[in-house]
Amino acid sequence: MTGRDAVGEAFRAEWGRIVATLIRLTGDWDLAEECAQDAFAQALVRWPADGVPERPGAWLTTTARNRALDRMRRRAAEAARLRSIAPTVSEEAPAPAGWEEDPVPDDRLRLMFTCCHPALPMEARVALTLRTLAGLTTTEIARAFLVPEPAMAQRLVRAKRKIRNARIPYRVPPAHLLPERTSSVLGVLYLMFNEGYSASAGADLIRRSLCAEAIRLARVLVDLMPDEPEARGLLALMLLHDARRPARLDPGGDLVLLENQDRARWDHAEIEEGVRLVAASPGRGPYRIQAAIAACHDTAPTAADTDWPTIAALYGELARLVPSPVVELNRAVALSMAFGPAAGLAVVDELAAEPSLASYHLLPSVRGDLLFKLGRYAEARQEFERAAALTRNAREQGLLLARAAACVPSGRGA
Amino acid sequence: MKFLMLVVAGGAEPGEADQPGYTIEEWLDETERRGVRLEGDRLLGVGDATTVRESGRLVTDGPFADTKEWIAGYDVLDCADMDEAIEIASKHPVARVGAIEVRPFWSG
Numbered sequence: 121m122t123g124r125d126a127v128g129e130a131f132r133a134e135w136g137r138i139v140a141t142l143i144r145l146t147g148d149w150d151l152a153e154e155c156a157q158d159a160f161a162q163a164l165v166r167w168p169a170d171g172v173p174e175r176p177g178a179w180l181t182t183t184a185r186n187r188a189l190d191r192m193r194r195r196a197a198e199a200a201r202l203r204s205i206a207p208t209v210s211e212e213a214p215a216p217a218g219w220e221e222d223p224v225p226d227d228r229l230r231l232m233f234t235c236c237h238p239a240l241p242m243e244a245r246v247a248l249t250l251r252t253l254a255g256l257t258t259t260e261i262a263r264a265f266l267v268p269e270p271a272m273a274q275r276l277v278r279a280k281r282k283i284r285n286a287r288i289p290y291r292v293p294p295a296h297l298l299p300e301r302t303s304s305v306l307g308v309l310y311l312m313f314n315e316g317y318s319a320s321a322g323a324d325l326i327r328r329s330l331c332a333e334a335i336r337l338a339r340v341l342v343d344l345m346p347d348e349p350e351a352r353g354l355l356a357l358m359l360l361h362d363a364r365r366p367a368r369l370d371p372g373g374d375l376v377l378l379e380n381q382d383r384a385r386w387d388h389a390e391i392e393e394g395v396r397l398v399a400a401s402p403g404r405g406p407y408r409i410q411a412a413i414a415a416c417h418d419t420a421p422t423a424a425d426t427d428w429p430t431i432a433a434l435y436g437e438l439a440r441l442v443p444s445p446v447v448e449l450n451r452a453v454a455l456s457m458a459f460g461p462a463a464g465l466a467v468v469d470e471l472a473a474e475p476s477l478a479s480y481h482l483l484p485s486v487r488g489d490l491l492f493k494l495g496r497y498a499e500a501r502q503e504f505e506r507a508a509a510l511t512r513n514a515r516e517q518g519l520l521l522a523r524a525a526a527c528v529p530s531g532r533g534a
Numbered sequence: 535m536k537f538l539m540l541v542v543a544g545g546a547e548p549g550e551a552d553q554p555g556y557t558i559e560e561w562l563d564e565t566e567r568r569g570v571r572l573e574g575d576r577l578l579g580v581g582d583a584t585t586v587r588e589s590g591r592l593v594t595d596g597p598f599a600d601t602k603e604w605i606a607g608y609d610v611l612d613c614a615d616m617d618e619a620i621e622i623a624s625k626h627p628v629a630r631v632g633a634i635e636v637r638p639f640w641s642g
Contacts, residue, residue: 239616286638287535289615297617 123168130176131160135255136340137177138184140227143252143290145219146188149280153252155191159184181224189215228253229344230291232337236305237288244279245308246315251276253340254333256326264327265315305341306354306407309334313358317365331362349401353408356397360414363390374515379423391418409438428458445474453486461493481510485520492527501527536572536612536639537619543606543632556625565611570622574609603632611636 121129135156142152159180173179235248243265250256256264262272282288293301316330338355345351367381395418398411413434420426435451448471456464468487477483488503504524508517556564565571583597597604606628613619616636623634 237616239620286636287615289617293617 121172123172124164126167126172126176127160127163130163130180131255132336134177134180135160136228136231136253137224137226138181139252139255140231141181141224142184142188143231144227145185145216146192147290149252149283151188151191155184155188156180158187178224185219189219226344228340232305232341232344233292233301234283234288234290236301236308237283238301238304239286239288240279240282241275242308242311244275245304246312247272247275248279249308249337250312250330250333253337256333260326263324264330266327302345302348302350306350309338309341310354310358310407312337313361317361331358331365334358335362349403350405350407352397352401353405353411356394356401356411357407357414359390359394359397360411360418363387363394363418378417383422386418391415395419404437404441406438406442409434409441413438426457428454432458445471445477446480449477449483449486452490456490456493461490465490465494479510481507481516481520483507484510488520488523488527492523495529497527497529500524535615535642536610537616538637538639539574539609539611539619539623539626540605540635540637541576541607541609541626541628541632542603542635543628544601544603553630555630556627558627561626564625565609565622570611570613570618572610572612574607576607577605580604606632 138156138159139152142155143149146152162183163176163180167173167176231252232249235252236245240248247261247265250261250264251258258273258276259269261276262269265272267275283290292298312330313334316328316332316334319327319330335355335358338351338358341348341351342355363386364378364381366387367383367385368376370376394411395415398408398415401408401411413431416427416431416434432451432454435447435454439447439451448467452464452467452471454464455467456462465487468483468490471477471483472487474483484503485507488500488507491497491500491503501524504520504527508520508524511517511520562571580597583595585594585596585598586592587594609626611619611622613622616638619636619638623629623636626634628634
């Protein structure tokens with residue numbers, strides 16, 4: 121491996137850890153990022169010439185730490201000069217407490233909790249996590265979220281300012297706050313993953329790389345919170361979705377439905393790992409249940425082999441834990457696959473009065489499909505037309521209108 | 535570190551007040567015991583509010599913003615950090631039926 125490659129690898133492995141440590145030591149987020157950057161810049165010069173150090177992480181941390189100490193001493197000296205106070209701060213002033221510890225504790229967990237603090241806006245939590253923990257640049261984050269760069273820079277500046285001004289603590293929250301705050305961290309990582317997952321094939325590479333970043337951060341979280349089964353559940357869920365990515369889009373960039381995907385193209389190593397994580401996460405939480413559902417899909421050799429009764433039961437469990445009409449709709453689909461369209465329709469009909477689904481095109485779309493399968497063509501047609509009117513996606517609209525037109529009893533069609 | 539707690543009333547649906555939680559007396563007891571509340575008071579209703587703009591050239595009756603929610607009181611807190619301020623605010627009885635806005639002081 122060349123020195124350059126080694127720096128690249130160390131960047132992915134060590135950036136978050138170094139920034140997290142420097143924030144703890146200096147309390148200054150910008151200084152921490154700048155000094156971490158300086159350390160990697162030095163590595164780029166030194167490693168190719170002098171060889172890669174035995175412990176690259178320790179080398180980088182020490183370099184960044186010394187740089188921060190330097191800059192803080194210089195700052196103090198300047199401040200003293202400005203106030204004309206003599207003598208100036210000695211260059212040999214001892215490092216403040218906590219600076220010389222070795223090995224350096226892993227501060228990434230507290231950094232995650234602070235970045236994902238509920239007092240920060242959601243978009244800022246995601247951006248800050250990507251910047252400080254994953255090491256993406258502002259330019260990259262802006263591109264990943266299709267936001268102009270100055271707006272993204274603003275977002276990061278504001279978030280850091282709020283952390284400082286409102287004194288959002290830099291720590292792993294105490295036990296009584298931990299469940300709520302952990303779910304915020306998990307929510308941020310899941311949102312990051314979904315942003316990447318929803319990116320089209322033609323989208324910027326950086327946008328698609330959000331999935332990999334989210335998975336990487338979820339792995340860190342699992343390492344740092346080994347007793348948090350929902351963290352393992354989330355990692356499993358991401359892996360089991362990510363595994364299907366190679367088969368999700370056709371060459372034209374259109375979505376391929378799960379049942380039509382070429383399962384040979386799924387990433388079987390990811391599936392195996394995801395399934396193992398699901399098995400190793402006892403008890404039930406929203407992410408674990410969703411991961412178990414994804415595992416049912418991913419382990420079916422063909423779409424026809426899918427274990428729909430288990431999936432329907434899992435959606436039932438999920439609905440009890442986090443009641444949501446969208447979960448109910450998914451349960452209805454699973455029920456219809458497991459026990460026939462009438463079983464699904466009964467659940468869908470109960471959802472018809474749900475105000476939050478009034479403009480959700482999938483409700484009439486699913487209802488139309490079930491009615492069609494039951495031979496109730498006139499009603500099915502109405503539902504498909506309603507669904508077509510509700511969607512803004514032109515391609516989806518075309519498909520729904522085609523299904524509406526096909527709602528004719530066989531033999532009587534034109 | 536000082537925080538201003540704006541107690542915002544209104545906007546609640548009937549019945550939402552039935553959730554269990556602190557009474558105002560219990561809240562005052564706890565904040566006093568912990569020494570996190572410097573002062574605070576309830577305000578008279580928005581009917582008694584007057585808004586002054588442009589250095590007094592424009593005086594109007596009523597609150598600065600005409601919404602369903604209004605500022606019903608305030609407290610000045612002295613807390614270790616945002617988490618403690620959020621915790622104190624979340625225990626205030628109005629947090630169950632209205633909202634509490636927590637704002638750090640400019641001068642810390």
